[in-house]
Amino acid sequence: MKFTLLDHQERALDLLRHSLATGHKRPMIQSPTGSGKTVIGSAIVEGALRKGNPVLFTVPFLSLVDQTVERFAEQGIHSVGVMQGYHPATDATQPVQVASIQTLMRRKLPRAGIVLVDEAHRWFDFYGTWMKMPEWQNVPFVGLSATPWTKGLGKHYDDLLIPTTTKALISQGFLSPFKVFAPAHPDLTNVRDVAGDYHEGQLSEAMSQPVLIADTVATWLRLGEDRPTLCFAVDRAHARKLADQFEAAGVPTGYVDMDTPPEERVQIGERLKHGQIKVVCNVFTLTTGVDWDVRCIILARPTKSETLFTQIIGRGLRTAPGKADCLILDHSDTTLRLGFVDDIHHDHLDTGARNKSKATTKERDAPLPKECSACSRLKPAGVRKCPSCGFEPERQSQIEELQGELIALKGKRKNNREATHEEKQQFYSMLVWLRQERGYAPGYVSHKFKDRFGVWPRSMIDRAIEPDAVFLNWVKSKQIAWAKRNKKQEAAHAA
Structure with a gap:
């Protein structure tokens, strides 16, 4: 072995050996972005080659083929052939074959003693068909993913292996700490859901409002510290608007989408590395297979997907010399909605069952973060003093006693200050808890909110x-x- 394994990588291999030894044929290794899945995969490949077993390594995108070959070479694995058109590394005699799933759909499948499925949360129906072929049923398929939480994945993989977590790797210094600011709260009231996430067209329109675009750039200029930054947008039009606004503010900016040629993408990465550009605006393309030195993430793309959110933030969690932390500027309310990325964790694969059991949900329901009303830094629930600006809100009663009766102040504090969005959200969330706890009707929350603030809840x-x-x-x-x-009414009726 030409590389040294860290403890969590050794643990991944031990878990895999035990899984295969106990009869599992479709294990899934869940290991966070930046944990060294390439090293784990290389160790699995090397072990298979020592036993004389040919290996088939699959990736979900063509752009990841060359990157995989390069990573194997860095780990001392050179007996690699590529299945792809007229690729210069095409060599069917090599014991390790690397191919995209799209290529395999159109080709005769090569013989293999083990199949490694990279970014296995990216599900293709062909995987299911392939796994069920009689000649492949006894061949191990090993999934590799930081986020194997795709619905129904548990129908195809039979053992989830968790050698470590994001929180553990941060505490051990293998991943970067992070801090999150939520400087804007977009109004997504009129954005409907499609397949569990926001409708892209409506979301783009909502996030492309000039005030939001301008605020994204202004916030980076104020807080970004010239850090190398990835900006995640909704679609191409949204990304272009963001890039144009950054350029107009004098910030050298790159742009990447699905049509950006691989060589141009490499050049953009190099320019970011050397400070020739400061921000790269992208659409969906830099969520996997990117190991650039990124020190700031701009999340301008709201999502309800834990997988997408975790993959995006993961781009900024790799450590680097001189990097104290990763700055996350969340203009989407996603962190407030889903929680801090290191609190998102699942310990079972989703089987696609309609009624999920407790085991398929989060390992623990960590309290959602709260926003500092002074500087917009998000802090863990229960932490009163802001770790950035030091602001500590004073507890103020929102109840006044008038003629022996407790009454609510209608949407204002005693000092006539209008309640902040944070205070309204906190009140709304407490109403949600109370309704769930006591089984009140769905309309209870909205009516009580209006009773308290004089307006119906919006953007909560x-x-x-x-x-x-x-x-x-x-x-x-x-x-x-x-x-x-x-009581008065009853007395009046009795009279």
């Missing part, structure tokens, strides 16, 4: 947090008021 994130004493006092005051009114 539908998440639940446990109520604090101030909130419960307000609820109690409304119940007391209702009881008194009811």
Whole structure:
């Protein structure tokens, strides 16, 4: 072996050996972005070659073929052939064959003693067909992914192996710490869902509002510290607008989409590395297979997908000399909606069942982060003092006692300050929790919110947090008021 394995990489191999030894044929290795999945894959390949087993390594995109060959060469594995058109490395006699899944769909499958499926969360129906072919049923298929959470993946893979987690690798220094700011809160009220995520056309329109585009650039100029930055946009039109706005502000900017040639993409990466450009705006293309030195992520693409969110943020978590942390500028509310990326974790594959069991959901429901009202830094729930600006909000009662009756201040503090978006979201989330806990009707949350602030809720994130004493006092005051009114009415009727 020409490379040294870290503890979590050794653990991945031990878990795989045990899985195969106990009869599993379709194990899935879940290992975070930046954990060295290439090294793990190379070790698996080397072990197979020592036993005389040919290897077939598949990737979901053509652009990853050459990168895979290069990575194998860096690990000392040179007996590699490529299945791809007129590729110069085409050599069917080599014991390791690398191919995209698209190529394999159109070709006769080569003989292999083991199949490695890279970025295995990218599911293609052909994988399912292939795995069921009689001549392949006893051949191990080993999935490699940082986010193997695709719905129904558990129908095809039979053992999830978790050698480590993002949180563990950050604490051990193998991945970079990160800090998140949420400087904008887009209005996605009129954006509908399609297949579990936002409708792309409507989302692009919502995120392309001039004020949001301008705010994205202004925030980077204020907080970005000239860090090498990847900006993730909704679609090409949105990415172009962002790139144009950065250029207009004097920030050298690159642009990448699915049609960007591989050699041009490499050049853009080199220019980012050497500081010739500061920001690269992209659409979906830099979420996998990118190991650039990225120190800032701009998330201008809201998503409900934990997989997409984790893959995006993962681009900035690789360590590098002189890198203290990764700065995440979240203009999408995704972190507020899904939580910090190192709190997202699953310990079972999704079988696609309609009614999911507890085992298929998050390992633990970590409380969602809260926004500092002074600087927009997101901080863990329960942390009062902002780690960036030091602001610590004072607890202020939102209840006044008037003539012996507790009443709510209608949308304003005692000092007549309008309630902030953060305060409204917190109140809304407590209502959600109370409705779920007590089984109230769905309309309870909206009506109580309007009762409290005088307006119907808009742009609120539908998440639940446990109520604090101030909130419960307000609820109690409304119940007391209702009881008194009811008592008076009964007395009036009795008279």
